[in-house]
Amino acid sequence: MHHASERRYQCATLRNHAELHAAADLYARVFDYETPDLHLNTNLLSALVRNGGSAVGARAEDGELVGFAYGFAGRDRAGHEFHYSQAAVVDPAHQGSGVGRLLKATQRDVALGWGQRRMRWTFDPSLARNAHFNFSALGAEGVDYEVDYYGRPGTDRIVVEWALDRRDDPYAAARSLRPPQFRPEDWGRPIPADDDAIWLPVPAQPGDDPDVCRAVRSxxxxxxxxxxxxxxxxxxxxxxxxxxxxxxxxEEEE
Structure with missing residues (x-):
């Protein structure tokens, strides 16, 4: 499966060792992972590609790998099956250029090719920009909140679910609503809206005030x-x- 964005990027499944090695290097560099336990295993990535998972890369016109995402077939305790996207990473020099959306679109095609009709992933609750991309741009939903998702303090995550073959978005009207003019003193305080909806004002940029962080996460x-x-x-x-x-x-699953 191969895609070309409106700009200068192309995205496709990564298959050979050199491609997967470049992806692992990009992943470690952008996330600033220095310890070996957080690095990616290229044999594992290759196995994922062959067995219900994904490893997709976005390249610039010069062929440089500037984006990477990978995932695997998942199943929760309730028996729901989905494609779980473990990570998506974009070179800082190419962020804000549509690479993230292209990676997700390519992952979506891979997942549908495996017969997986939903995708899940997680993100840090302090990152409002990521939330905007996941909910307002992609049209996914935040469906759960997991404390210490990676087994260590400070790794709380919001779980996102994306219906890959949805024809009509039942939340479209809500997504288009404009929030009131909230102020910093409102951060972390649930505020009722129309139709039983609730606004939660948060910092637009992540900060280090522990009281604000606790209020937002709570x-x-x-x-x-x-x-x-x-x-x-x-x-x-x-x-x-x-x-x-x-x-x-x-939503009924056919």
Whole structure:
């Protein structure tokens, strides 16, 4: 499967050792992973490509690998099956150029090729920009909140689910709502909106104030624990963004 973006990138499955090695190097460099336990195993990536998973790379016009995403076939305790995207990484020099969306679109094609109709992944709850991409841009939902997802403190994650073959988005109207003019003193405080929806103002950029971090994480965890899903994250101004949570709608899986 091969895609060309509107700009200067191409994205496809990575198959040979040199491609996968370049992907592992990009991953370690961008995430600044220095310890071997956080590095990627190229044999594992190759096995994923052959057995229900994905390893896709985006290249610039000169052939340089500037984006990479990988995932595997997943199944939760309730028996729901999905493609789990473990990570997506973009070279800092190419961020904001559509590479992330291209990686996700290519992963989507790979997943559908395996017969997987949903994709899941996680992101750091302090990253409002990632939330905006996942919810407002891609049209996915935040469906769960996991404390210490990677088994160590400070690794709380929001779980995202993306319906890959959805024809009509039942949350489209909610995603288009504009938040009120919230201020920093509102950060982390759930605020009711129309139709039983709830806004949660958060910092637009991650910060190091522990009280704010705790309030935001507690607020997000509470929202998805109440049979709600996160469907949008919209910038209010340079300092503040706002999540929107609505009641979860049951979608029939054919």
């Amino acid at each position: 607020g997000l965890r509470g929202l998805v624990a109440e049979d709600r899903v996160l469907v949008a994250c919209t910038r209010v101004d340079d300092r503040t963004a706002a999540h929107l949570a609505v009641r979860r709608l049951d």
